[in-house]
Amino acid sequence: MSTTLIKGGMVVTASGTLDADVLVAGEKIAAVLARAVTGEAGEEAAAQAADQVIDATGKYVLPGGIDAHTHMEMPFGGTFSADTFETGTRAAAWGGTTTIIDFAVQAKGTSLLATLDKWHAKADGNCAIDYGFHMIVSDVNDASLKEMDACIEAGVNSFKMFMAYPGVFYATDGEILLAMQQASRSGATVMMHAENGIAIDQLVAQAIASGRTDPVEHGLTRPPELEGEATSRAITLAKVADCPVYIVHLSARQALEAVAAARDAGQNVFAETCPQYLWLSIDDLARPDFEGAKFVASPPLRTRDHQDSLWKGLRTNDLSVVSTDHCPFCFKDQKELGRGDFSKIPNGMPGVEHRMDLLHQGVVAGELSLTRWVEVASTTPARMFGLYPRKGVIAPGSDADIVVYDPLARQTLSAATHHMNVDYSAYEGMEITGQVVTTLARGQVVVGDGAYQGSPGRGAFLHRGLNQYLV
Ligand code: URP
Ligand code: ZN
Numbered sequence: 001m002s003t004t005l006i007k008g009g010m011v012v013t014a015s016g017t018l019d020a021d022v023l024v025a026g027e028k029i030a031a032v033l034a035r036a037v038t039g040e041a042g043e044e045a046a047a048q049a050a051d052q053v054i055d056a057t058g059k060y061v062l063p064g065g066i067d068a069h070t071h072m073e074m075p076f077g078g079t080f081s082a083d084t085f086e087t088g089t090r091a092a093a094w095g096g097t098t099t100i101i102d103f104a105v106q107a108k109g110t111s112l113l114a115t116l117d118k119w120h121a122k123a124d125g126n127c128a129i130d131y132g133f134h135m136i137v138s139d140v141n142d143a144s145l146k147e148m149d150a151c152i153e154a155g156v157n158s159f160k161m162f163m164a165y166p167g168v169f170y171a172t173d174g175e176i177l178l179a180m181q182q183a184s185r186s187g188a189t190v191m192m193h194a195e196n197g198i199a200i201d202q203l204v205a206q207a208i209a210s211g212r213t214d215p216v217e218h219g220l221t222r223p224p225e226l227e228g229e230a231t232s233r234a235i236t237l238a239k240v241a242d243c244p245v246y247i248v249h250l251s252a253r254q255a256l257e258a259v260a261a262a263r264d265a266g267q268n269v270f271a272e273t274c275p276q277y278l279w280l281s282i283d284d285l286a287r288p289d290f291e292g293a294k295f296v297a298s299p300p301l302r303t304r305d306h307q308d309s310l311w312k313g314l315r316t317n318d319l320s321v322v323s324t325d326h327c328p329f330c331f332k333d334q335k336e337l338g339r340g341d342f343s344k345i346p347n348g349m350p351g352v353e354h355r356m357d358l359l360h361q362g363v364v365a366g367e368l369s370l371t372r373w374v375e376v377a378s379t380t381p382a383r384m385f386g387l388y389p390r391k392g393v394i395a396p397g398s399d400a401d402i403v404v405y406d407p408l409a410r411q412t413l414s415a416a417t418h419h420m421n422v423d424y425s426a427y428e429g430m431e432i433t434g435q436v437v438t439t440l441a442r443g444q445v446v447v448g449d450g451a452y453q454g455s456p457g458r459g460a461f462l463h464r465g466l467n468q469y470l471v
């Protein structure tokens with residue numbers, strides 16, 4: 001079994017920092033050897049005899065990032081998100097993410113298990129890093145409800161539902177309640193896209209009818225109050241069904257207030273936000289010459305004042321995860337579908353490559369502590385989605401998913417240098433302090449020496465357990 005010693009770095013985990021060397025044997029972490037103390041003689045000897053040594057002097061050594069919300073090859077609005085599982089997971093590895101959890105999308109009239117097969121066919125044999133699936137339930141009926149248990153047996157125990165997109169993914173309150181009751185019986189978690197889609201569609205129709213068709217209207221027709229209202233409603237339905245609920249891509253202060261109140265009351269309510277809501281704003285949606293289309297995603301980018309609330313929510317754990325909602329559409333020939341009618345712009349933005357960097361920028365800006373960075377980007381998603389302690393921590397026995405991160409490196413984000421299969425960067429020109437130097441996925445260097453060294457198919461499907469925050 002080949003061994004690697006990651007030497008001289010500072011190990012950062014959710015529980016603290018430690019000057020330590022990390023010994024990897026095969027696919028697993030074999031030992032964490034604090035430099036201030038002498039370790040077991042056997043481990044010391046093994047470290048000295050390691051086949052490969054990675055110098056991490058002056059660098060952080062982190063558990064690999066877990067992006068719990070991606071959409072590779074996702075059908076949306078007559079097109080597909082531009083990253084395949086191959087290109088998207090490669091870009092993720094460049095950015096220090098070693099696990100993604102992607103969404104299998106049930107089309108109306110199809111079964112959940114057939115959907116799962118379809119997503120396995122897309123992903124299996126193509127991923128550079130390990131991956132799991134959530135299931136989007138868009139057709140609630142007796143058969144789908146029954147199949148939720150079969151999905152859990154197949155390692156998929158989180159089910160996303162939509163209060164937005166009437167006629168496409170939308171589920172009524174009654175359907176949501178039924179799915180939540182079913183999830184509750186099995187210990188599964190319902191993930192909610194919480195925007196009041198019925199009201200939004202009226203605002204959208206009014207905007208189009210009065211000739212307001214630019215991308216900024218996407219934001220103006222999806223006001224934060226309608227995210228707050230839907231979030232409260234989702235929480236109420238979850239309470240009645242006694243089901244854990246995880247609010248995805250939370251963007252608005254009003255929604256965060258609803259989450260915080262429910263958590264204070266002791267309900268199993270969790271929420272994630274995304275880097276775009278922390279760093280970008282509705283001003284980006286208002287960029288001229290259709291440039292705003294690059295920033296069309298739902299929920300929309302908000303006014304800047306929401307950002308302070310989101311950073312605070314991350315510190316207080318009312319927001320416990322940061323995922324990307326990576327769903328890239330090329331500006332040139334995909335976002336273009338909505339020129340002259342913002343409601344036809346495919347919803348989604350690229351981001352899987354830069355989550356760790358954009359959160360580290362929060363550390364640099366004094367918004368997050370180092371340990372909290374690791375917690376929201378790796379450890380909590382591992383626990384939330386049944387992967388811990390295999391993932392999300394640097395400890396003996398865990399998968400050797402490890403990132404060597406240079407906290408002082410400077411980089412400028414740009415489509416010219418990123419690895420995502422999309423023709424623009426939402427962060428073009430943004431200067432970042434910090435950069436991934438090396439990414440190991442289950443013991444193998446996939447990014448190192450400035451080059452991609454992985455291969456499609458090395459990533460394995462993760463059969464996940466249940467949410468570990470539930471009592
Ligand atoms: O605009 C977005 N977020 N696109 C991806 C689908 C979703 O709702 O997560
Ligand atoms: Zn969504």
Ligand code: ZN
Binds near residue numbers: 070071249326327
């Ligand atoms: Zn999404």
